[in-house]
């Protein structure tokens with residue numbers, strides 16, 4: 038089955054700031070925590086449903102860095118939880134999978150209410166059971182996605198845009214149902230906690246160090262290591278298309294600040310009013326500017342060789358992600374709004390975005406430092422790029 042472009046490169050279960058320091062003698066629940074050099078806030082008990090894969094781990098790490106007491110729930114199959122958290126191993130596919138951390142009396146055991154729950158699941162049944170079992174928690178933050186929207190063609194659309202129908206089933210069987218599954222998850226959270234006690238964060242494309250999908254690492258890495266001796270890099274011709282990347286660290290920190298709510302310190306700009314539904318997305322940047330930034334951080338000075346959409350499609354190059362692709366290039370008219378949504382509501386609530394150059398420099402350092410196989414998840418192999426560049430050169434030199 039061929040998946041739509043937005044889910045290509047994603048799998049079912051794919052992979053700090055130094056703001057906080059816990060004051061000596063701090064105890065759970067009531068401790069005061071120094072934030073940066075200026076503010077003081079209340080330590081929170083935060084439950085991360087996830088924490089062993091990329092974003093969840095970054096959320097847990099950010100929460101620990103802010104001095105919170107952090108518990109993660111996962112099976113432990115995706116990876117390790119970060120240092121400083123308590124990992125509860127549990128399978129959320131089981132009816133009583135959350136018994137060890139439940140706050141509701143509907144389960145056999147119950148614990149003190151969590152100040153905030155942060156959930157990265159994509160399975161409606163997992164989220165429905167969590168909403169039931171954690172009902173006494175103060176706040177439920179759900180990481181959703183821009184894939185919940187019914188239309189992906191309009192530029193600048195906000196959170197009020199129409200949604201897909203929710204998935205009725207408890208289990209999403211394939212990534213083709215990803216958007217509908219997330220709609221069902223959102224609905225369970227909003228029905229259970231209401232907009233005042235919940236945050237549905239509709240994330241856009243996440244990037245930065247740790248991006249195993251290769252979508253944000255490909256361009257700086259390719260510019261740092263062109264496939265040919267003349268340094269040429271093959272790029273899409275249509276550079277007016279929009280891109281929109283949120284750094285994993287910015288997203289994680291904003292979610293943690295939302296979990297702090299009024300306890301956040303105003304003096305370090307950390308207080309967050311994020312509640313209800315928000316697009317948690319990067320700023321819109323044209324593909325041309327994105328490539329120029331990637332080129333600058335990689336120090337590339339070789340030629341850019343542009344290929345038009347029709348030529349790329351004819352030569353089997355995929356859009357956006359996956360094998361033999363040009364990452365972030367999304368020219369399908371039905372998907373041109375996918376990376377062009379409004380993030381105004383989240384920014385007004387305190388979402389702070391670092392410069393794209395920092396994200397791309399850091400993902401490049403991660404790619405090179407970790408010795409990642411190239412390309413991984415998305416992009417052209419060196420052999421593919423060399424072959425395409427040769428064919429393009431031949432086509433351009435042919436008498437026309």
Ligand SMILES: NC(=O)c1ccc[n+]([C@@H]2O[C@H](COP(=O)([O-])OP(=O)(O)OC[C@H]3O[C@@H](n4cnc5c(N)ncnc54)[C@H](OP(=O)(O)O)[C@@H]3O)[C@@H](O)[C@H]2O)c1
Nearest residue numbers: 050051087089090091092093111112113114115129157243
């Ligand atoms: N990547 C993007 O560009 C993008 C864009 C928009 C939205 N998002 C959203 O961002 C989030 C990414 O989260 P992530 O990076 O942390 O990766 P993920 O793979 O979505 O994380 C899944 C987490 O849930 C745990 N899990 C899975 N099945 C479980 C089960 N049966 N019982 C208990 N735990 C289970 C996994 O741990 P174990 O396997 O160890 O159990 C893992 O920690 C997702 O919500 C995704 O939809 C991503």
